[in-house]
Amino acid sequence: MVTLDETFEQFEEEETDVHLGSTLSGRKRLFSKELRCMMYGFGDDQNPYTESVDLLEDLVIEFITEMTHKAMEVGRTGRVQVEDIVFLVRKDSRKYARVKDLLTMNEELKKARKAFDEVKYAGETPVS
Amino acid sequence: MDSIFSRAESAHDKDDGVKCGLESLEVKDDQSLRNEAVGSQDSFSSVKLENDPESSFARSDSDQDQYNDDQDNDNDHDHDQDQDNDETGDTHLNRAASALEDILSNTSSFSKPAASTKSDMKDNSESNDAFHESIMLPKSCSSDKRDKKKEMKSRRELEEEEREKMQVLVSNFTEEQLDRYEMYRRSAFPKAAIKRLMQTITGCSVSQNVVIAMSGIAKVFVGEIVEEALDVMETQGESGPLQPKHLREAIRRLRLKGQIPNGRPRKPMFHF
Numbered sequence: 236m237v238t239l240d241e242t243f244e245q246f247e248e249e250e251t252d253v254h255l256g257s258t259l260s261g262r263k264r265l266f267s268k269e270l271r272c273m274m275y276g277f278g279d280d281q282n283p284y285t286e287s288v289d290l291l292e293d294l295v296i297e298f299i300t301e302m303t304h305k306a307m308e309v310g311r312t313g314r315v316q317v318e319d320i321v322f323l324v325r326k327d328s329r330k331y332a333r334v335k336d337l338l339t340m341n342e343e344l345k346k347a348r349k350a351f352d353e354v355k356y357a358g359e360t361p362v363s
Numbered sequence: 364m365d366s367i368f369s370r371a372e373s374a375h376d377k378d379d380g381v382k383c384g385l386e387s388l389e390v391k392d393d394q395s396l397r398n399e400a401v402g403s404q405d406s407f408s409s410v411k412l413e414n415d416p417e418s419s420f421a422r423s424d425s426d427q428d429q430y431n432d433d434q435d436n437d438n439d440h441d442h443d444q445d446q447d448n449d450e451t452g453d454t455h456l457n458r459a460a461s462a463l464e465d466i467l468s469n470t471s472s473f474s475k476p477a478a479s480t481k482s483d484m485k486d487n488s489e490s491n492d493a494f495h496e497s498i499m500l501p502k503s504c505s506s507d508k509r510d511k512k513k514e515m516k517s518r519r520e521l522e523e524e525e526r527e528k529m530q531v532l533v534s535n536f537t538e539e540q541l542d543r544y545e546m547y548r549r550s551a552f553p554k555a556a557i558k559r560l561m562q563t564i565t566g567c568s569v570s571q572n573v574v575i576a577m578s579g580i581a582k583v584f585v586g587e588i589v590e591e592a593l594d595v596m597e598t599q600g601e602s603g604p605l606q607p608k609h610l611r612e613a614i615r616r617l618r619l620k621g622q623i624p625n626g627r628p629r630k631p632m633f634h635f
Contacts, residue, residue, distance in 0.1 A: 265553075265556045265560070266552060266553070266556065269550055269551065269552055269553060270585070272546050272549070272550040273546070273547075273550040273551075273585055273586075273589075274589055274605070275543060275546050276544075276547030276548070276549075276550050277547065277585065277586045277589040277590060278543075278589060278590065278593050279589055279593070279605050280603060280605070283604050283605060284604050284605065284606060284607070286606075286607050287606065287607055287610055290610050290611070291585060291588065291589075291610065294584075294588065294614065295552075295584065295585060298584050298623070298624065299560060299564075299577060299581060300560075300564055301624040301625075302577065302580070302624065303561050303564045303565060303577075304564070305624065307565060313565075313567065314565070315561065315565055315569050315573055316570070317570070317572045317576055320573060320576045320577065321576070324580060327622065329583055329587070330580050330583050330584070333579050333580065333582075333583050334579055337575055337576060338575070338576065341572065341575055
């Protein structure tokens, strides 16, 4: 239901702002809701302007596209692997630290889940 | 005779070596220094070792003990009295230099001091094991482990301290601040959309870790832009929701800093 509202809005916008029809903004809005929450979390107003959200979304998509293209050239060509991404952000301390944190936490969570499942399995077998 | 001359020359080098050692000491945590004077003493002894691998250790051992005792007294004395590293740097050096000259007059020639890195210390201590057997080996070997353990402990301690500080901070948030903090922590890009986007670009599948890494980086990216844009808005003296002009100015500034990947600048297509 929310997506239907979004497409309605988008139709209206497209009719009025046809000259903005570059390939990026012609695409359906992928991150509108999440970006609004994110902008509020980072310090913006509770209701950010729609134009600001759109601008940021275009920027994020361009960022991801650039990173992906660069990652495809680095390391194993044609594929994107985690090491490539870590290599690409090595100079930016904030992003590098964040990636390291995320990957470490992911590993820990996987281990915890596995251990939990094993315990559960061990607990179930005598009963069954 | 030759040894005396080379000793005189190396006296200056020795001072520099001590300076390096002292600087490394001062850079360490005050806490760890106060708690573990023995540890700092060991690092000093290992610095001294790396400075004179060629000296005869039987003779210099006793002097090193003397040296260590002097240093121990100096360290305790200094750290009990002085909180400020900048001011006591000179007094440290003076005391150390005078202690050194006493030793230098007694012991044999010293070689040039190398840059004090952990690996250098280790290599030297390992190569001189036979000489160190009697007195120095237990200290130098365990000091490495102890130093590492201390580093691990202080890292853990730092992490715990930071967690405690965060807890105290969050517990004192107002309602609005709590709301904003919750949004900050919980907001994230949808993994499915990112995965779909990346697969459209690459043409082949991407693993889950890649998607996790990319969404994390994208969030940091958004944060950097929004923070810079808020700065721009503040500089211009405006308030309220962010406007596209603030965002564009922020993007321009970050591009100059090199934080925004702009691909390869293409050659102009048309010549005029």
